[in-house]
Amino acid sequence: MIGIYSYGFYIPKLRITTKEIARVWGKDETDVINSLGILEKTVAGVDEDALTMAYEASSMALDDFSEDRKEIKTVFFGSETPPYAVNPAATILAEFLHIDKNYLAYDAEFACRGASTAMITTFGLLQSGMTRYGLVAASDKGVAKPHDPLEYTAASGAVGLLLGKKDLLLELVDFTSFSSDTPDFWRREGIRYPSHGGRFSGKPSYFYHIQQSVKMLLEKTQLTPHHFSFAVFHMPNNKFPQVVARSMGFSKDQIEKSLTAAYLGNSYNASGLMGLAAILEKAQENQLILFSTYGSGAGSDSFIFRVTKNINKRRKMFSKAVIDKKYVGYAGYLKNLETI
């Protein structure tokens, strides 16, 4: 059996509200909130980046790990905002986590899905016996061009996962991957802000890929939506996951608790995983969780996990962390993102 042994998360303290951003640009906040479903989002501090946040989240995950850290032989860093275009964040992370040098490391990029692809690779390496434990960090400090609609959603956060083969928190039941050449969102080398295809990032991109990967997974496992206690989807905003869930027959109850984008925004690689961290606070033994990611460009990985009895000892307090927050205005937001 393979799966997730433990998890951790990091939510930056600062927040900016949709109301504040709308005020600056002369928009009606009600229109924006109705459209995106996001009330506020996280803002990483000026001295934080994807690496520092990944460290915090991974440290939390390793709090539950009592074996020698040299047993962690794979360290993968999933991000679309790594500190370097060339120079791995994975090795810096491993160094700070005191993971010995006998490990395979790389940084994974596939827009918001780099981390979930790294999860699949790790599952394969666990299965092959190459390692008994693998660390995957999902972390982004999302930036958007001022005045672009992305400004309401692009946020920061990190989730760290320790994947393993025994004494698991979440057992992996099965997974699928679906990819195609679909250019809905991109950032060229040397360009600071991403570009996107507007409405094209909806139906032929997010919806199509998630629907296909989930459909394939349900067919493969002969399961139907009603088998699941929770369904967690990547959250580019707070509306898309609700629409995609409904389109596949999942109910409001099944996805409600995972909709962290409403108050945290979209932390890209950490987005869906934040939703997973939120529901794990409530999950019970033997429940099934569907977890589906999306990365622009494009592709979707879908996983089915079964919650084990270890949830009772490895559950982390998510909602308490969420309310530890402080608001900044638009100037403070730009300052922290080093735009001004």
Added chain:
Amino acid sequence: MNFITNYYTTKFGELWEKSLFDLVEEAIRGVLVESRLDIREIKAIFFANMLAGVLENNLHSPAKIAEILGVNIPIYRVEAACASGGVAFNMAKHYLDSNPNSTVLVVGGEKMTDYSPEETTQALAGAASGEEQEAGLTFPGLYAMMANYYLNKYHYTEENLAYVSVKNHFHGSLNDKAHFRNKITIDNVLKSAYVAWPLKVLDSSPISDGSSALLLSNEKRIVNKSKKSVPVLSSQLINDSISLKSRKSIDQILATEIAANKAFSEAGIKRNDINVAEVHDCFSIGEILAMEDIGFWKKGLGGAMIKEGLTIYGRNSGLCVNTSGGLKAAGHPIGATGVKQIGEIYLQLTGQADNRQVRNPKYGLAHNVGGSGGTAVVTILGKQS
């Protein structure tokens, strides 16, 4: 006499899987299949398109169409902003007037949804004057000025405008080729976000992809083969100043009034002979001004008349307007619109309008405008012969 013998339109909408010439080819081949004609029987093609050069650096389209179809015939590209389709039809009609025993194809197409709203808004602003563009005016802005002036002058409110959009969305729900099939309410319109005050999102036609094609013929054999031909009783094109500020009045499109007068005179019929009309509702105010400028309604009464709902499908009042859904709900792929409008009237007059078929229409009118009124084309068709 010239006749429309066949019509085909692609779906209008966000057609991301289709390029401009995928759509144009679909429309051309579609109308040829409908007509059971071979491309070799077509003497000329008139292609309406506004933005291919600006948005995708795609010019010399006649040669592109020649390559797609494998033909060596004259192909004319026509650009007159949003009136491109109507003007292409007008040119085709004049071609036939001087070329007996001929059949020509009129096709309009546009590809707009691959570009950001900013890119398309800027490209569309090319239909405004240099001064208007430099002042930062966009088409929502220009029509907003016309709407604001009209509403103030005749003491109407934004609610009067909303009736246009509600009607046209109802019609769109009946048209399986329409971009928007959803019905909306007055409340939906009034609560939608402002684009350029007083015009809101739901007062404004969308950005759409699509292509529509017609066959026009004065060849007896072809007209008879069709079994569903309608005579073109008139097509009149009139231009006016490009600048809104240079017009006689900003609550009137004078080019429409002149073109309509000439069209009715040439066709030899009266306003109340028209049973179905497609008018240019690029913005809700556009339909109200059109109804007044064409002469269906007295000047200044449009805002009140639209609330009566007499031009909605099902009222059987004698005149039904924009059964296709108009530009608002059917969509507005610029070059295709003028052709689609004439095509919709053709469908109505030949009993092919399915679940939006008006009972026994005898005459129909299509009205296509370029820019804020710098071009207007009015076309009148008669009953199926």
